Amino acid sequence: MSNTDLTGFSEEIEKQVVALESGKILTWDVSMQEREAKNEKDFKAELLKRLKSGKGIAMESGGYGLEKLIQEILVIKGYAAKIQPKKGITGIADADIIATRETVLGLDEESLYIQVKHHRGETSQHGIKQIDAYDISGVSKKNLHKILITTGTVSGVVKEEADKLDIMIIEGEELVDLIYDNIEQLAVSTQRKLGVSIGPLFV
Secondary structure, three states: OOOOOOHHHHHHHHHHHHHHHOOOOOOHHHHHHHHHHHHHHHHHHHHHHHHHHOOOOOOOOOOHHHHHHHHHHHHHOOOEEEEOOOOOOOOOOOOOEEEEEEOHHHOOEEEEEEEEEOOOOEEOOHHHHHHHHOOOOOOOOOOEEEEEEEOOEEOHHHHHHHHHOOEEEEOHHHHHHHHHHHHHHOOHHHHHHOOEEOOOEEO
């Protein structure tokens, strides 16, 4: 027999005791899954913080960097996506990105009209009004979707208005989920702009 100092394993032992008391068996697989889930949650929270503040990232300012990021993700998803020029726009109507792709079996075309907002706090109804007013005459309504994407949050009132106008909203945490799900397919240059070193880890 030998005496072994378990001081270095005190945290793991405590976790095992707590798990056993609750009727669970904490295996290595379970422990790894929990750690990965925590890492993912922490990563997403940090990414959203960076996107909102602009600190720790090197994307173009004025919202253009966010538009380019969303455009790249759309291309990954199989869309032909184009950022609309800002010159010549009059009135409230505006769409930052227009994306299209063939639907299943190529029987029709899906069209996305997207308004992008780079906000730290709450996004108002203005973005909804902009995309709703955008002229889509001549475009098939069958597979057409108008979308507001924001790094910020959207109030219940704005969401109700969006529902009435059949406009989809992707806000803060949902946007980060979208980025996270596609982050390994982003160009290395884009990953660097986000300050990400694939893990995903921040650098």
